[in-house]
Amino acid sequence: MTVVVPYDSSRRSKAALDRASEFTDTNESVLSVAVIPNGNERYARERGWLDEGEEFDPKHIVDRLAAEVTEINPNASFEYVVASRYAQAGQIASEIRTFAKDRNARLVVLGSENAGRIVSNVSSVASTVTADSAYDVLIVRQPD
Numbered sequence: 001m002t003v004v005v006p007y008d009s010s011r012r013s014k015a016a017l018d019r020a021s022e023f024t025d026t027n028e029s030v031l032s033v034a035v036i037p038n039g040n041e042r043y044a045r046e047r048g049w050l051d052e053g054e055e056f057d058p059k060h061i062v063d064r065l066a067a068e069v070t071e072i073n074p075n076a077s078f079e080y081v082v083a084s085r086y087a088q089a090g091q092i093a094s095e096i097r098t099f100a101k102d103r104n105a106r107l108v109v110l111g112s113e114n115a116g117r118i119v120s121n122v123s124s125v126a127s128t129v130t131a132d133s134a135y136d137v138l139i140v141r142q143p144d
Contacts, residue, residue, distance in 0.1 A: 029077060034079075036083065040086065081096075105135045
């Protein structure tokens with residue numbers, strides 16, 4: 001089984017990735033996943049995936065995210081999913097849910113700032129990811 005950590009370079013996703021190993025058994029692995037909206041330069045810039053003036057390059061973004069994941073948690077693996085260009089939070093959350101189910105996740109460790117409000121903010125992926133009973137969910141609210 002697997003512990004899945006959605007990763008987007010935010011402080012909370014970094015904290016979730018850092019803490020994920022605390023919840024793995026010896027025969028489990030930590031698998032981090034990023035959902036990348038195809039060609040959405042604005043989305044990538046908002047998350048710090050591109051430097052100023054840098055053009056959208058999916059390979060560069062994937063390499064950058066994989067390096068961040070390895071630096072935070074050397075035992076974690078990294079995968080990514082490409083979503084449609086203007087994917088909203090609901091589609092991104094659906095991609096994460098599908099990913100977690102396909103990898104037979106036992107636990108999803110999710111960094112979310114609004115989890116204290118019953119993870120129901122429309123702009124958050126948290127409400128959709130936590131709604132699935134196929135896996136347990138650990139919500140990391142404190143980034144440090």
